[in-house]
Amino acid sequence: MAHRKTRASGDRWIVFILGIYWILLLKCGCFASWMYLGVASLAGSLHDSSCNEVPGLVHQQLQVCKDNPQSLMCISEGAKRGILECQSQFRFERWNCTTQKNYTVFGPILRKGWSTRETAFVYAVLSAGVVHSVTQACSVGNLTDCSCDMSRYGEADVEGWKWGGCSDNVNYGLWFSKTFVDAPETVASQNGKNVRNLMNLHNNEVGRKVVEKLMSKKCRCHGVSGSCAVKTCWRGLPAFKDIGQSLKSFYETSVRLAGRSKQKLRRKEKSKRRVPISTEELVYLSKSPNYCKHNPTRGILGTTGRVCNRTSEGPEGCNLLCCGRGYNTQVVKHVERCHCKFHYCCYVECKSCATMVDIHTCK
DSSP: OHHHHHHHHHHHHHHHHHHHHHHHHHHTTOOOOTTHHHHHHHHTOOTTOOGGGSTTOOHHHHHHHHHOTTHHHHHHHHHHHHHHHHHHHTTTSSSOOOOOSSTTSSGGGGSTTOOOHHHHHHHHHHHHHHHHHHHHHHHHTOOTTOOOBOTTTTOBOTTSEEEOSOBOOHHHHHHHHHHHHTHHHHHHHTTOOOHHHHHHHHHHHHHHHHHHHTOEEEEEEESGGGOOSEEEEEEEOOOHHHHHHHHHHHHHTOEEBOSSOSSSOOBSSGGGTTSOOOTTOOEESSOOOOOSSOBGGGTBOOSTTOEEBTTOOSTTBHHHHTTTSOEEEEEEEEEEEEEEEEETTTEEEEEEEEEEEEEEEEO
């Protein structure tokens, strides 16, 4: 009896702690997101997790996850790919796609009041990451609900090639991403649509469309002595870095929205209000903040201490990255193996070569 009371008391204590955690999370303007799966995957802490243990999932997402438990790892992998590609594309920018090791993932970048170009890119690249990961999982048989795409198998073309092999099932990846990734915005819009929901849904779709557009035809020759009498072709996924580069170009030309419309997206620029917004345009609501200076209340790290390139005129150059504050130069000794020789038998002997390297960091 005493054991039951102790256990019940412990359960109430856990519920109390979780309640306090969520209250603090809401007070700070933060929220949990499925994107946290990418951070957990990077940390290697997701192997034994279940759907119910992931914070921030809405009912529709939980249902998708429960219907196909293997999908949790695919979603996690997709989020990880999106985060890593974001960091790769912005590694030389003032905002370098920094993530936090908590459920908010990107901190204030995804906060309700922030709807910048960076927010748009994050939604698009993570949506694309889920499409890419799920599609790939279908092709290798890691998901029970799908397989590779055999819909055009055996069809011949006038150019002498025919569809064969096993195409990547991008249609399933697109459907899965739309069903899972769009769910939080769909739920929020049920309480009354707002332009932020429409913006996020649009940017999610931009990410998906990029994957679909970059699908490529891959072929293999068949014939005597490599004559290529017959070519067998299939559709394959693009490298994710190509998706990231395409989305980065959309980021550079992203469209600012008028903030009052709740029914459809409209350009802020009055002279172009009638021009429809395409799925090759990322959209945002507010200007980006100043990422130059450290601002802990807004979650901005600043650029002090960032390594820059003294001779570059691009975004990684010391003048731009350091925001005109100047830079410090440090001479660092770099030691590496050199002049290696193979001795019979069987070892390699190397010397150590030291070079002095100038490292420039922003003030």
